[in-house]
Amino acid sequence: MALAATHGTPGETPPGAAFPEEEFRERLAALAARGESVAPELGPGLGERAAALARSPLLAPAAEALDREELAPLLARALAAAVIAAALAEDAPVLCDGVTRDAAVDRIARELGATAPGSTRGPVGRLIGRPVLRLGSRYAVRRRRALTGAAHPAAGDVLKFLVRGGPLRTALRELAAAVEPPVVLLGHSLGGIIALDTLIEAPLPGVRLLVTVGSQAPFLYETGALPHLDHPEPLPAHVPGWLNIHDRRDLLGFAAAPVFPGRAEDITTDNRQPFPVAHSAYWSDPAVYRAIAERLP
Numbered sequence: 001m002a003l004a005a006t007h008g009t010p011g012e013t014p015p016g017a018a019f020p021e022e023e024f025r026e027r028l029a030a031l032a033a034r035g036e037s038v039a040p041e042l043g044p045g046l047g048e049r050a051a052a053l054a055r056s057p058l059l060a061p062a063a064e065a066l067d068r069e070e071l072a073p074l075l076a077r078a079l080a081a082a083v084i085a086a087a088l089a090e091d092a093p094v095l096c097d098g099v100t101r102d103a104a105v106d107r108i109a110r111e112l113g114a115t116a117p118g119s120t121r122g123p124v125g126r127l128i129g130r131p132v133l134r135l136g137s138r139y140a141v142r143r144r145r146a147l148t149g150a151a152h153p154a155a156g157d158v159l160k161f162l163v164r165g166g167p168l169r170t171a172l173r174e175l176a177a178a179v180e181p182p183v184v185l186l187g188h189s190l191g192g193i194i195a196l197d198t199l200i201e202a203p204l205p206g207v208r209l210l211v212t213v214g215s216q217a218p219f220l221y222e223t224g225a226l227p228h229l230d231h232p233e234p235l236p237a238h239v240p241g242w243l244n245i246h247d248r249r250d251l252l253g254f255a256a257a258p259v260f261p262g263r264a265e266d267i268t269t270d271n272r273q274p275f276p277v278a279h280s281a282y283w284s285d286p287a288v289y290r291a292i293a294e295r296l297p
Contacts, residue, residue: 199238208240209296211243265295
């Protein structure tokens with residue numbers, strides 16, 4: 001824990017007095033005993049992670065560094081964020097939204113000794129108040145060029161194979177033709193690739209708006225993997241208005257306006273989730289629905 005080196009040298013513990021971390025260990029153990037019932041919306045793993053944190057050798061130096069009444073809530077919130085971050089970092093993360101997750105942090109922090117949600121406003125408090133889940137995502141965002149470059153051959157080949165599906169394009173074309181205009185095509189991730197490629201292949205007069213969310217279509221275009229449009233050919237004139245929504249923490253969502261200038265409109269959102277959860281969290285973000293609603297034909 002970074003807190004172990006934060007507030008100078010701890011004082012001596014008087015004979016017979018409890019060590020500063022003992023109360024936190026007891027509270028974490030009680031939290032672990034209650035398990036997932038404390039925050040069922042977060043899914044499994046919370047109890048196990050609380051128990052592991054209660055056994056951590058780093059808890060003692062962190063508690064000693066903050067062994068002052070006004071600083072104890074900092075450690076409580078840090079522990080709450082750490083427990084939830086670890087629980088949500090499992091192989092099958094729960095797709096809760098940021099508001100739900102932060103409310104769970106506040107609730108668990110109070111159980112660990114914090115007096116009120118978000119009550120610490122100093123620099124350290126502001127740092128700890130931000131969910132620990134974001135740290136790994138920020139590192140990945142900074143390293144995005146290297147990460148996507150390393151994944152380019154495999155991701156490009158796999159997605160190139162997936163979108164070379166004539167039956168999918170035919171089915172989408174038939175469905176769009178059967179709907180009374182104006183038609184909006186909305187696709188998430190690979191769905192956005194298929195929708196764009198179908199529109200590029202041939203005109204669909206009834207479609208007035210394309211919406212792609214968390215899509216790799218711009219990346220595939222630049223890598224030459226978009227089946228019906230070779231780079232650097234421009235987007236055909238018959239493709240309708242295009243709204244592309246991507247989250248800055250979603251490493252699988254790409255901006256379209258820079259590679260399709262004047263033809264695609266980008267909306268950058270922040271669903272406050274780390275990657276890879278960010279790739280599936282668009283549908284819990286009200287900003288996504290507002291952006292789409294404002295542009296419906």
